Amino acid sequence: CGMLNTFSQEMFPLIGKTIIFDNFPDPSDTWEITETIGKGTYGKVFKVLNKKNGQKAAVKILDPIHDIDEEIEAEYNILKALSDHPNVVKFYGIYFKKDKINGDKLWLVLELCNGGSVTDLVKGFLKRGERMSEPVIAYILHEALMGLQHLHNNKTIHRDIKGNNILLTTEGGVKLVDFGVSAQLTSTRHRRNTSVGTPFWMAPEVRREFTILRDFMKIQRIKKKKLNRG
8 A cells, every 4th residue: 555655656746635526526417327237446437427418427435434545545646637549438527426324426427438348248159159350350440559559659558457447439439448547657757557447458577667568468468369269
């Protein structure tokens, strides 16, 4: 925990000061929860409907008391700065819902990806006894790599690339999501010495250091799993 706090203070020196929850609007005025989608690395995810214009979206609901502040701030900062790319989930806004009974909650409203995750897609093929074609695999990997390139060009590493964090839209879009453990790099430092991410998908050298190459190594692992299974 001490290492995580040290890292967070170095990457985001104004942790706890840059985000003032009370400054965000109440989501109840705009968004209505219609369906449960699932759970991300941090927080539960729901489908929501915009009461004013009928727009559908997804919302990740976080507990600012029990969830890790550094992860909340990292995801917010990265979404706010880098979601203007076709291969990064769109960010529609952040809200703060006060609730004295159940506890206050932070809402991150995001683009709705109705196509499920890459993991869901692979499981669907396996269930039908089919194999995913190489052109489909190549397309998904290409789009995911374009999203990673966008992050890396802006000195940001994802650090938790896996099938569940690559979502698909019904229009064929491929979107990177879940930036809670992502890191922003300074212009002179392109390595992170912190061990984070989902263990099964971690690169073997994770105990030594992180570089932007680790994101690409995880993509390579996803490719191998698809070719072997799908």
